[in-house]
Amino acid sequence: MSVAEQNAARSSDTARARHRLLDVRKLTKHYPITEGLLRREVARVRAVDDVTFHVDTGETLGLVGESGCGKTSTGRCLLRAIDPTSGEMVFDYGDGRVVDIAKLEGRALKDLRKDMQMVFQDPFSSLNPRWTLLDLVGEPLVAFRVAKGRELEDRVAELLRRVGLRPEYLRRYPHAFSGGERQRISIARALALNPRLVVADEPVSALDVSVRAQTLNLLEDLQQELGLTYIFISHDLSVVQHICDRVVVMYVGQVVEVADTSSLFFTPKHPYTEALLSAVPKPDPDLASSRIVLKGEVADPSNVPKGCAFHPRCPYAVDHCRQVEPKLETLGDGRQVRCHRAHELSLSGVE
Amino acid sequence: MQNQTVPSDSPLLELRDLRTGFALREGYVKAVDGASFSVARGETIGVVGESGCGKSITARTILRIAGTNDSELGGEALFRRRTRDGRPGEVVDLLKLAPNGREIRSIRGAEIAMIFQEPMTAFSPVHTIGNQIIEAIQLHHPVSKDEARATAIDMLRRVEMSNAERRIDAYPHQLSGGMRQRAMIAMALVCRPQLLLADEPTTALDVTTQAQILALIRQLKAELGMSVMMITHDLGVVAETAQNVAVMYLGKVVEYADVRALFHDPKHPYTQALLASIPKLGREAGARLHPVKGMVPSPFNRPRGCPFNTRCPKAMPGVCDVDMPGPTTIKPGHTVSCFLYGAGDTRTEAAQ
Numbered sequence: 084m085s086v087a088e089q090n091a092a093r094s095s096d097t098a099r100a101r102h103r104l105l106d107v108r109k110l111t112k113h114y115p116i117t118e119g120l121l122r123r124e125v126a127r128v129r130a131v132d133d134v135t136f137h138v139d140t141g142e143t144l145g146l147v148g149e150s151g152c153g154k155t156s157t158g159r160c161l162l163r164a165i166d167p168t169s170g171e172m173v174f175d176y177g178d179g180r181v182v183d184i185a186k187l188e189g190r191a192l193k194d195l196r197k198d199m200q201m202v203f204q205d206p207f208s209s210l211n212p213r214w215t216l217l218d219l220v221g222e223p224l225v226a227f228r229v230a231k232g233r234e235l236e237d238r239v240a241e242l243l244r245r246v247g248l249r250p251e252y253l254r255r256y257p258h259a260f261s262g263g264e265r266q267r268i269s270i271a272r273a274l275a276l277n278p279r280l281v282v283a284d285e286p287v288s289a290l291d292v293s294v295r296a297q298t299l300n301l302l303e304d305l306q307q308e309l310g311l312t313y314i315f316i317s318h319d320l321s322v323v324q325h326i327c328d329r330v331v332v333m334y335v336g337q338v339v340e341v342a343d344t345s346s347l348f349f350t351p352k353h354p355y356t357e358a359l360l361s362a363v364p365k366p367d368p369d370l371a372s373s374r375i376v377l378k379g380e381v382a383d384p385s386n387v388p389k390g391c392a393f394h395p396r397c398p399y400a401v402d403h404c405r406q407v408e409p410k411l412e413t414l415g416d417g418r419q420v421r422c423h424r425a426h427e428l429s430l431s432g433v434e
Numbered sequence: 435m436q437n438q439t440v441p442s443d444s445p446l447l448e449l450r451d452l453r454t455g456f457a458l459r460e461g462y463v464k465a466v467d468g469a470s471f472s473v474a475r476g477e478t479i480g481v482v483g484e485s486g487c488g489k490s491i492t493a494r495t496i497l498r499i500a501g502t503n504d505s506e507l508g509g510e511a512l513f514r515r516r517t518r519d520g521r522p523g524e525v526v527d528l529l530k531l532a533p534n535g536r537e538i539r540s541i542r543g544a545e546i547a548m549i550f551q552e553p554m555t556a557f558s559p560v561h562t563i564g565n566q567i568i569e570a571i572q573l574h575h576p577v578s579k580d581e582a583r584a585t586a587i588d589m590l591r592r593v594e595m596s597n598a599e600r601r602i603d604a605y606p607h608q609l610s611g612g613m614r615q616r617a618m619i620a621m622a623l624v625c626r627p628q629l630l631l632a633d634e635p636t637t638a639l640d641v642t643t644q645a646q647i648l649a650l651i652r653q654l655k656a657e658l659g660m661s662v663m664m665i666t667h668d669l670g671v672v673a674e675t676a677q678n679v680a681v682m683y684l685g686k687v688v689e690y691a692d693v694r695a696l697f698h699d700p701k702h703p704y705t706q707a708l709l710a711s712i713p714k715l716g717r718e719a720g721a722r723l724h725p726v727k728g729m730v731p732s733p734f735n736r737p738r739g740c741p742f743n744t745r746c747p748k749a750m751p752g753v754c755d756v757d758m759p760g761p762t763t764i765k766p767g768h769t770v771s772c773f774l775y776g777a778g779d780t781r782t783e784a785a786q
Contacts, residue, residue: 149640150611261729291484292667293745296711296725318640321670325713325723348715362645363715364670368693376649377642380610433715 101140102177104280104312105161110134110170110185112156116385128385130156131167132336135411138280140177143306143313145327145344147320147359149381153336154316158282161314162199163192174198176279197227200273204285206265210257216243216268217253223275242271246301263294267301274305284316299326320363324348324433332356335382335392338411341419349432352420354397357430370434391423399424444525445472446514446628446661447496452529453508454488454495461734465491465500467685468509470761471678473629478655478662480676480693482669482708486730488685489665493631497542498533516545516628544574547622551634553614557606563617564602567624574625589620592657593650612643619650626658633665648675669712673697678767681705684731684741690761691768701770703746740773748774 112131115124131153138144146154160167163184172184174195187195200223203209210219220239224230230238240250246267257265266286273281283302287295303326305311317323323330323344330347332340332355340353351357361375377396382388391409394400403423411421422428454466466488473479481489494500496511507529517523531538550556557566567586568579577585583602590598593616606614615635622630632651636644652675655662664675672679672693679696681689681704689702700706710724728745731737737744743754753773760778761769771778 149642263729291730292669292708293484293711293726294729296713296723297727299713300723300725320641321713321715324715359641360715362641364644364648364668364674365716366669366673366697366709366712366714368673368697370673374645374649376645380612380643381640 103137103175104140104177105138105175106171106173107137107157107161108135108171108173110157110160110172111168112153112160112165113168126385129336129387130384131160132384132387134170134333134336134338136331136338136341138312138314140279140312141306141310142328143315143326145323145330146314146316146333147318147323147330148333149318149359151335151381151384152333153384154333155284156336157333158201158284158314158316161280161282162196162201163187164201174280197223197276198279200276200278200281202266202269202273202281202283202286205289206262206269207289209269210265212257215254215256216248219257219268220271220275223272227276229276238275239271242275243268245274245305246271247297261294262290263298266290266298270298270301270305274309277309278311280312280314282314282316285318286315287322288317288319295322302326320348320359332359335384335387337392337421338419339393339421341411343418346416346418347432351430351432352414352418352425352428353393353422354399354424354428354430355393357432358396358398360433361431391421399428444514446475448472448512449492449496449509450512451509452492452495452511453506454491454500455506455508456501456504457506458504463733464685464736465733466495469680469682469685469687470509471680471687471690473661473663475628476655476659476661477678478664478676480672480679481663481665481682482667482672482679483682484667484730486684486733487682489682490633492682493548493633493663493665496528497546497548497631498528498531498538499542513541513546513629515541540574543570543627544625545627546629546631547625547627548631548633549615549618549622549635551637553611553618553638554606556618557614559606562603562605563609563614563621564604567602567617567621570621571624585624586620589624590617592654593617593620593623594646595620611639612646615639615643615647616650619647619654623654623658623660626660628660630655630660630662631665632662634667635664636671637666637668644671651675669697669708681708684733684736686741686758686771687761688742688772689770691764691770695768701764701768701775702742702772703748703774704742707745707747740771 110131111133114128114130116126117123118125134157146157148154159165161172167185170185173181174184175181217239220242221235224235224238240253243250248267287298290298315327327344329343331338334355340356351360358375358377379396382392388395390405390407394404409421409423411419413419450470452466452469456463456465469492483489491500511528512525513528514525515523564586568582571582571585587598587602590602595601595616636647639647666672676693678692680687683704689705700709707726711726713723726745731744739755739757740759743749750773759771759773761771762776762778763769
C-alpha cells in the first residue's frame with residue numbers, strides 16, 4: 084500500500100473517531116544547578132513545571148510563550164529527546180494500544196518514534212550537509228527497514244513531490260537549497276514514516292516573510308491530506324492564530340492559559356496572554372497602539388517568584404497574588420487559566 | 435562634495451542612486467543597486483525587505499563600514515553635518531570620504547550611530563559595557579574618564595536600565611538580551627547623533643521586550659530630536675514606528691511612500707504580495723494565506739529587467755523581463771518602480 088493510500092485509510096478512520104491522541108499530565112523537567120567537587124545541587128531550573136494539556140487527533144495545538152518559558156523543552160520531552168523529571172505522557176494509538184511515553188524504553192521507544200516526528204527551527208543546522216536528499220529523507224525509512232534500493236528512491240521521490248520539491252533533486256546536497264526549500268526537506272523527512280503526531284518547533288521563524296506563507300500553507304495542506312496532528316511551538320502569535328485550533332500559553336515553565344484559538348485571542352483570561360497579544364506589532368498604521376508595555380523581564384526559572392510567577396510584571400496583581408500560587412482552574416466553558424482574578428478581570432484581546 | 439547654499443530645511447540625509455557592489459569569488463554581487471531616498475530631520479524612515487534585499491548594506495554603506503576593500507561604491511550619500519554649536523552645517527558626500535579618514539570617524543558614532551540585531555556580537559565580550567560606552571564618549575569629546583563615566587551612567591538611566599551604577603561594570607554576557615539591547619542603544623545615543631541606523635534592533639528579542647525597546651527608541655527620538663532609519667523585515671514594526679517607508683527588493687527601492695499609503699494603497703506588486711502573505715492578528719485570521727510564489731533569486735543570478743518579474747503575478751512578458759523601470763511618481767511622496775505605472779520619471783527626478 085502506498086503512503087497516500089495508507090494515509091487516506093487513516094484519515095477516514097480519524098474522521099470517524101476523533102480521539103484524544105496525547106494526554107500530558109503533570110509533566111516536569113528540572114535541571115539541577117550543581118556546585119563544587121561533589122556536584123551538590125544548589126538550585127533547580129524549573130524548565131517545565133507541572134504542565135498538563137492534551138491533544139486530539141487531527142488538531143493543531145499551539146504552544147506559545149517567550150524564550151525560556153519551557154515550550155521547546157516540553158516539545159522535546161514529548162519525543163523523549165530529553166527525559167522528563169516526572170509526569171505522564173499518555174499516547175493513544177487509537178487501536179487499543181495506549182502507552183505512557185515517559186516510561187518507554189528501548190525497542191518500544193524506538194517504535195513510538197515512527198508515530199511522532201519533529202521539525203526544527205533552523206533548516207541550516209538541522210540537515211547534515213554531507214548527506215544528499217535521498218539520505219536525509221530516506222534515513223527514517225532505512226532505520227526502520229521500511230524500504231531500500233529502488234523502492235527507497237521511489238518513496239523519497241514521492242515524499243519530495245508531496246512537499247513541493249522536484250524528485251530530480253534526489254542526489255543534491257542541502258547547500259543547494261534556500262531556507263524555505265530546506266524546511267520542506269525537513270518536513271518531508273518528518274513525514275517519511277507516516278507519523279500521527281508532528282512536533283514543529285518554530286518551523287517558520289527562520290524563513291523570509293514571503294516564504295513563510297508557502298510553508299504554512301504546505302503544513303495545512305499536509306494536515307488535510309494525511310490527517311496529521313500538530314503541536315506547533317512558536318513565539319509568533321499571528322502565525323499561531325493563523326494555524327492553531329487550540330493554544331497553550333506558557334510562562335516560566337507553567338501553563339497559564341489553555342483555550343481554543345478564537346476565545347484566547349479575542350477574550351484572553353490571563354493578564355500575561357493579554358500583554359502578549361498587546362505587544363505584537365500590528366501591520367496597520369491606523370491601529371493606534373494602546374499597548375500594555377510589561378515592566379521588567381521574564382522571571383528566572385531557577386528563582387521563580389513566590390506566589391504567582393507573573394505577579395512582579397502583572398498590572399492587576401494584588402496581595403493575594405504575591406502570597407499564594409494560583410492553580411490551573413477550569414472555567415465553565417472548558418477554558419483553563421492560572422490566575423486568582425480570572426473571574427473578575429475583563430481583559431482585552433485583539434480587535 | 436561641499437555645498438553651502440542648500441537651504442536648512444533640506445533633508446538630513448539624501449541618497450542618490452546609491453550603489454554598493456562586491457567582487458566575490460563566486461561572482462559580482464550588486465548588493466545595493468541604485469537606491470534613492472531621503473531622510474528628513476526628526477523623521478523615522480522604515481526600510482523593509484527580505485534577506486538579501488540590501489537593506490543592511492545600505493546602512494553600512496552610509497556609515498562606510500560595508501566591506502571597504504572589496505566593495506565598489508557609486509552614487510551619492512549627502513549628509514548635512516552639524517556644527518560645533520549644534521546648527522546645521524555643511525553637506526558632505528559620505529561616499530567620497532576615505533573609509534578610515536578623520537572626517538568619517540568624526541561622523542561615525544557622533545553624528546550617525548548604528549545599533550545592531552545581535553548585541554552579543556556587537557559588544558566586545560572582554561570589556562565591560564561601561565568601558566565601551568566611555569570609550570565612545572572620549573573618542574568624540576575631550577572629557578575626563580570620570581565625567582565620561584557620569585555621562586554613561588546618566589545615559590544608562592535614560593534607557594531605563596535599573597541599577598545603572600552597578601550594571602555599568604557588567605560584562606555583556608551578564609546581561610539579558612533586552613538589557614544588552616538597552617546598553618547598545620545607550621552607547622549609540624550617548625553622543626546624541628543626528629541619525630540612528632537601527633538594523634533589526636528587536637528581531638532577536640521576545641515580543642514583550644520588543645515592545646519595550648520600540649517604545650524606548652520612540653521616546654528617545656522625541657527627546658533628542660534625531661532621525662531614525664528603521665531597518666526590518668517585520669511589517670508590523672514598520673507600521674508602528676515609521677512615517678515613510680522604502681521597500682527594497684534585490685538591491686532596489688521598488689516603492690517609497692508614507693506609511694498609510696503603503697499599507698492601505700500599495701502599488702508595487704511586491705509590496706502587495708508581501709502584505710497579502712503575512713498572517714494578521716484579528717478577525718480574518720485563519721483565512722488562506724496568499725504566498726509570493728517562488729523565492730528570492732540568488733544575487734549571483736539576478737533576473738534580467740525588473741528583479742521581481744520572475745515572481746510577479748502581473749509581469750508583462752517582453753516588457754518586465756527586458757528593462758528595469760525607473761521610479762514613477764504616483765503622487766507627491768509616493769513613488770513606485772513598476773511598468774504598470776509607467777517606465778519612470780526622468781532619471782534626475784528619481785529621488786523622492
